[in-house]
Structures are given as C-alpha cells and as structure tokens.
Amino acid sequence: MIAPCRLRAGDLLRLGTAGVRTRPARAVLSGLGVAIGIAAMVAVVGISASSQERLQRRLAALGTNLLTATTVAVPGGPSALPADAAARVRRIPNVLSAATAADLEGVHVYRSAAVDANETGGLVVTAVGLDVPRVVGARLRAGRWLNPATATLPTTVLGATAAQRLGVTRPGGLVWLGGRHTTVVGILSPVPLAPELDVAALVGVPMAREQLGHSGEPTRLYERSTAESVRTVRELIGPSAVPQRPGSVAVSRPSDALAAVDAADEAFTGLLLALGSIALLVGGIGVANTMIIAVIERRREIGLRRAIGATRAHIRRQFLAEALVLSAIGSAAGVALGAAVTAVVASLNGWVLVIPPTVVALGAGATIVVGGLAGLWPAVRAARTPPSTALNG
Amino acid sequence: MSDAVMLDGVARTYGTPPVRALAGIDLTVAAGELVAVVGPSGSGKSTLLNVMGTLDRPSAGRVLIDGVDVAALDDKQLSALRARRIGFVFQSFHLGEGVRALDIVADGLLYTGLPRRRRRERAQAALGRVGLAHRTAHRSHQLSGGERQRVAIARAVVGDPPLLLADEPTGNLDTAAGAGVVALLHELHAGGTTIVVITHDTALAASLPRCVSILDGRVVADSA
Numbered sequence: 001m002i003a004p005c006r007l008r009a010g011d012l013l014r015l016g017t018a019g020v021r022t023r024p025a026r027a028v029l030s031g032l033g034v035a036i037g038i039a040a041m042v043a044v045v046g047i048s049a050s051s052q053e054r055l056q057r058r059l060a061a062l063g064t065n066l067l068t069a070t071t072v073a074v075p076g077g078p079s080a081l082p083a084d085a086a087a088r089v090r091r092i093p094n095v096l097s098a099a100t101a102a103d104l105e106g107v108h109v110y111r112s113a114a115v116d117a118n119e120t121g122g123l124v125v126t127a128v129g130l131d132v133p134r135v136v137g138a139r140l141r142a143g144r145w146l147n148p149a150t151a152t153l154p155t156t157v158l159g160a161t162a163a164q165r166l167g168v169t170r171p172g173g174l175v176w177l178g179g180r181h182t183t184v185v186g187i188l189s190p191v192p193l194a195p196e197l198d199v200a201a202l203v204g205v206p207m208a209r210e211q212l213g214h215s216g217e218p219t220r221l222y223e224r225s226t227a228e229s230v231r232t233v234r235e236l237i238g239p240s241a242v243p244q245r246p247g248s249v250a251v252s253r254p255s256d257a258l259a260a261v262d263a264a265d266e267a268f269t270g271l272l273l274a275l276g277s278i279a280l281l282v283g284g285i286g287v288a289n290t291m292i293i294a295v296i297e298r299r300r301e302i303g304l305r306r307a308i309g310a311t312r313a314h315i316r317r318q319f320l321a322e323a324l325v326l327s328a329i330g331s332a333a334g335v336a337l338g339a340a341v342t343a344v345v346a347s348l349n350g351w352v353l354v355i356p357p358t359v360v361a362l363g364a365g366a367t368i369v370v371g372g373l374a375g376l377w378p379a380v381r382a383a384r385t386p387p388s389t390a391l392n393g
Numbered sequence: 394m395s396d397a398v399m400l401d402g403v404a405r406t407y408g409t410p411p412v413r414a415l416a417g418i419d420l421t422v423a424a425g426e427l428v429a430v431v432g433p434s435g436s437g438k439s440t441l442l443n444v445m446g447t448l449d450r451p452s453a454g455r456v457l458i459d460g461v462d463v464a465a466l467d468d469k470q471l472s473a474l475r476a477r478r479i480g481f482v483f484q485s486f487h488l489g490e491g492v493r494a495l496d497i498v499a500d501g502l503l504y505t506g507l508p509r510r511r512r513r514e515r516a517q518a519a520l521g522r523v524g525l526a527h528r529t530a531h532r533s534h535q536l537s538g539g540e541r542q543r544v545a546i547a548r549a550v551v552g553d554p555p556l557l558l559a560d561e562p563t564g565n566l567d568t569a570a571g572a573g574v575v576a577l578l579h580e581l582h583a584g585g586t587t588i589v590v591i592t593h594d595t596a597l598a599a600s601l602p603r604c605v606s607i608l609d610g611r612v613v614a615d616s617a
Binding site: 002003004005006007008010011022300301303304305306307308309310311312313314386387388 | 443446447448449468469470472473474475476477478481483487489490491500501503504505506508509548
C-alpha cells in the first residue's frame with residue numbers, strides 16, 4: 001500500500017497566498033469590493049453605536065424622570081391649569097419637584113419698538129415660576145436667573161433661540177416686550193428636555209400679572225419624580241391638578257421624544273446596513289469572479305499539481321484558501337476603513353468613539369461567509385479539472 | 394519482479410460520436426526498461442501516456458502499475474500513486490513563472506507531506522543529479538530551454554519514482570540541449586528508473602533500447 005498524499009497546513013497557506021503574491025493588483029481590486037461593504041457596515045454600526053452612546057449619556061445627564069403636563073381642549077373643560085397646580089402636584093407621593101409656566105397670549109417680544117408688530121419671529125413670552133430652571137434642568141449661558149425682586153420688574157431671561165433671533169448676545173440690553181422696554185438679565189443654554197423654552201422670553205409671574213394682563217393660570221407644568229415612580233405619577237397628575245376634569249390634562253415625557261428621534265435614526269441605520277450588505281454581496285461576487293478567472297487561467301497548473309500527487313480535495317482547499325485570503329484582506333481593510341470613518345464622524349460631532357466588539361466578529365464572520373461562498377464553486381470547478389490537462393495544455 | 398506498466402486491451406474513446414484515441418493496446422514495460430513510444434501527431438501517443446500515468450482512465454481494458462489495477466483505486470489512492478511512484482516530464486516544462494529552481498523542484502514533493510526544509514534538501518540533491526547544482530537560486534525565466542527541461546526532470550525524479558513518463562521532452566529544445574536531456578534520461582535509466590519517452594522524433598526513438606510505434610491508436614511495431 002502506498003502512503004497517502006498529504007498537504008501540510010503551512011503549505012496550504014503558502015498556496016492560498018500565491019495568487020495574492022503573484023498578482024497583487026488583482027487581489028487588491030477584488031478585495032476592494034469586500035472592503036467597501038465591510039467598511040460601510042462597520043461605519044454604520046459604529047456611528048450608530050457612538051451616537052447612541054451619546055444619547056445614553058445625555059439622557060443619563062438630563063434624567064428621564066421629567067414629565068410635562070398641558071391642558072387639552074375638551075368641551076366644558078378649563079382652558080388652563082389652576083394657579084396652584086404646582087403645589088397640588090407636589091403633594092403626589094414621590095414627586096421631587098414641580099413648577100409651572102404660562103405662555104402669554106397676545107404678548108410678543110421684539111428687538112426694538114421700531115420692529116413691525118407682525119414680525120414676532122415665532123417667539124413667545126412665557127411667565128415662569130422661579131423654580132422652572134431647576135425642574136427642567138436649564139442652565140444659564142450668561143447673566144443670571146430671575147429672583148423674587150426681578151420677577152416683579154420688567155426684566156426677562158431669553159431662551160437660546162430667542163436670544164439669537166433678537167440679536168442679543170449678552171445680558172444687559174433692552175428688548176421691546178409687551179409694549180415696554182424690558183431688560184435682559186440672562187440668556188439660557190438650549191434646554192433639551194423643554195425645547196419650548198428655547199424660543200421664549202421668560203418673565204416673572206408677578207410682573208406678568210401686573211403689567212402683561214396674565215391671569216395667573218399656568219398652561220404648562222413641569223414635574224420630576226423618582227425614576228421608579230414615573231409611571232404611577234404620570235397617572236396621578238391629571239386628577240391632582242384638575243380633579244373635576246382629569247381628562248383635560250395631557251402628560252408627556254420629553255425624554256421619550258429624544259429616544260424616538262433615536263429610534264428613527266435606527267430605522268435609517270437599518271437601511272444603511274442593508275446597503276452595506278448589498279455592497280458586501282457585490283464584493284463577494286467580485287471575489288468569486290476573480291477566483292473563476294484564476295481557475296481558468298491556472299488549468300495547466302492544476303493539471304500539473306494533479307500529476308505530482310494533489311488529490312481533488314487538495315486542489316479544492318487551495319482555491320478555497322485563496323478566496324478566503326482575498327476576503328480576509330478585504331474585510332481587514334474594511335474594518336480599518338470603517339473604524340476610521342467612525343472615528344472621524346465621532347470626533348466631528350464630539351461623540352465618544354464606540355466600535356462594538358460585534359463589529360470585529362462581523363468582519364471575521366463576513367470573511368468566512370463571503371470567502372467560503374465565493375470560493376466554493378470555483379474551488380469545486382478547479383478540483384474537477386482533469387489531470388490530463390497538464391499534458392494537453 | 395513485476396512489470397512496471399502493463400496495458401491489457403486498453404481503449405480510450407472521447408465524445409459523441411466517439412473518437413477512438415486508443416483502439417486496444419497491449420503493452421508491457423518491464424521494470425528498468427527505457428522505452429520510446431513513437432508515432433505521428435494524432436496517433437494516440439499522448440493519450441497512451443495519460444492512461445499509463447493514471448492521468449486519464451481507459452474506456453476499456455486494464456491498466457496495471459506495479460501489478461496494481463488502477464481501476465480499483467479511488468482519487469486519493471491514484472494521487473498517492475502519482476506522487477510517489479510516477480514522475481512526469483512535460484513538453485512545455487510547466488515551471489511556475491518567476492519561481493526559483495530549488496522551489497520548483499521541491500514542489501515535486503509538496504503533496505508527500507514532507508516538511509519544507511526536507512523537500513528543499515532533496516531538491517538540492519535532485520538538481521545536482523541533473524547537473525544544475527549551480528542554478529538552484531535562478532528563477533525559471535533566467536534559465537535556458539535545456540536547463541528548464543532539466544529542472545522539470547529534477548522535479549519528476551526528486552521523489553525517486555520507479556517510473557518516469559516523459560512527453561516530448563526534447564520537443565521544445567534545440568539539438569544540443571535535446572541531446573543533453575537524452576543523455577540525462579540514459580543516466581537515470583542506468584540508475585534503475587523505468588522510463589517511457591513519448592516522441593515523434595524517430596531518430597531519438599531509434600537510439601533508445603526499445604521502440605514501440607503506434608498509429609491510429611494501435612501498436613504497429615515493437616522492437617522488443
């Protein structure tokens with residue numbers, strides 16, 4: 001009995017990389033398709049993970065325990081919340097804080113008295129309780145917040161967008177508010193959980209009542225509770241604030257809106273992932289194409305190898321190994337490229353760079369799947385090459 | 394001692410309608426012989442070499458290598474037979490482009506599972522046997538035609554196969570280089586290797602100890 005043939009693993013690896021070594025340009029081009037596909041997927045996953053990480057951190061910083069209540073129009077129902085709504089809500093167990101605000105109808109703010117009254121700039125004037133910033137987590141960008149004294153005077157704190165539209169860059173100047181000169185004492189940074197404050201000029205409730213005809217009834221209530229009791233408290237706000245018509249109060253959770261934006265992003269991410277996988281598929285077809293050409297070109301080499309003792313399995317393995325090497329080069333380059341794109345996007349947006357470990361698994365998995373699928377048929381064809389080709393070629 | 398090769402009524406037909414490349418060949422090559430198979434193109438001599446070397450299977454008849462009927466062997470066993478018992482020399486050399494002579498020859502042992510270092514040692518020795526000990530580091534395109542064919546012969550004999558099959562080994566060579574290759578075949582034969590040379594060169598065929606003429610897939614003359 002003759003000892004059977006054997007191909008060492010090291011030799012198989014050398015055979016598998018022979019095509020890449022002798023025709024590097026072709027290897028790069030055929031790996032490029034896989035690289036682009038993997039890069040697209042890595043970048044999409046990485047960017048989405050980085051942006052999600054940012055959202056998680058932002059939500060963690062902002063808190064998800066803020067609820068906002070407004071009145072909705074129901075027949076015979078009140079048009080506003082009762083003046084003592086904040087005090088009533090504070091009595092609900094586990095409520096940490098509550099504050100109210102009232103958008104003043106028919107009161108507008110302008111840069112100066114000379115501005116046409118119709119050009120309100122989409123800004124509103126809102127009378128706020130002094131503890132509103134603390135409840136919604138608003139921060140001052142400049143100046144100071146209202147205090148019990150300034151709340152009685154014609155003074156205002158502008159939301160970030162309002163300040164921009166009124167051309168106010170620092171406190172101390174005057175704006176034309178409700179038909180009188182009003183001093184800007186502070187400017188807020190954008191408030192992610194209460195974006196309606198961004199477009200508002202905020203005034204104290206006493207001043208609004210005395211000088212702007214404010215009835216004292218708030219239109220909006222901000223409330224924070226302990227994180228575990230958000231659900232329970234949400235049910236109790238309506239009955240507590242307006243016991244006679246609890247249905248006239250609508251409660252929303254602003255952090256949900258932020259998460260919803262992210263969910264929309266996720267749908268987009270899914271679409272991009274699908275595009276990435278199409279690119280990967282096309283890349284795989286590129287590898288398969290290269291392999292088929294290689295098999296046709298190397299028929300004589302295959303015949304010779306059969307003549308010097310290669311079994312069909314050895315030939316199959318050689319070409320499969322070559323396809324795997326091609327797709328491995330492609331996916332390594334793709335992971336690197338995708339990670340680089342993610343890093344650039346993350347640094348441009350000021351996000352934390354997050355490349356999930358699943359991406360590396362994705363790269364490795366794609367290598368095996370793409371290389372295996374793309375190489376299988378060419379390898380089987382190569383193995384079918386009759387040994388007599390060596391002589392006939 | 395058993396016969397190196399025995400063909401018993403071997404026929405080979407291709408395609409539809411069937412074309413007969415071999416039409417019933419009975420031929421026995423004893424161990425240690427040096428045989429020329431001569432015939433014009435299309436006489437079936439290449440098919441005969443393919444069948445003798447187990448690169449092709451006969452449509453009818455039996456092929457025995459060292460007394461073993463190859464019809465009974467599967468792909469693995471046939472490959473083992475080719476790797477260890479048969480060496481091939483082809484008219485068009487089949488050397489890899491830009492590969493060093495030493496590695497070309499060492500590749501003759503690739504599928505025996507020997508470690509690379511051992512393969513190179515034996516390749517070095519085989520190149521010495523064909524008179525190219527000084528050319529080991531040269532790449533295939535840096536060698537002359539005669540040298541290339543010697544490298545191909547070294548690759549065929551690096552595993553010391555008892556049977557060497559050569560297809561037109563001098564076909565692409567000038568007279569001087571061809572004579573060198575023939576001298577080398579004689580040396581190998583003197584060393585005990587059974588050699589079958591396929592050629593259409595009747596002068597070369599006549600210079601070998603035994604000459605088998607084939608025409609239209611049949612043996613028409615045998616000097617043995």
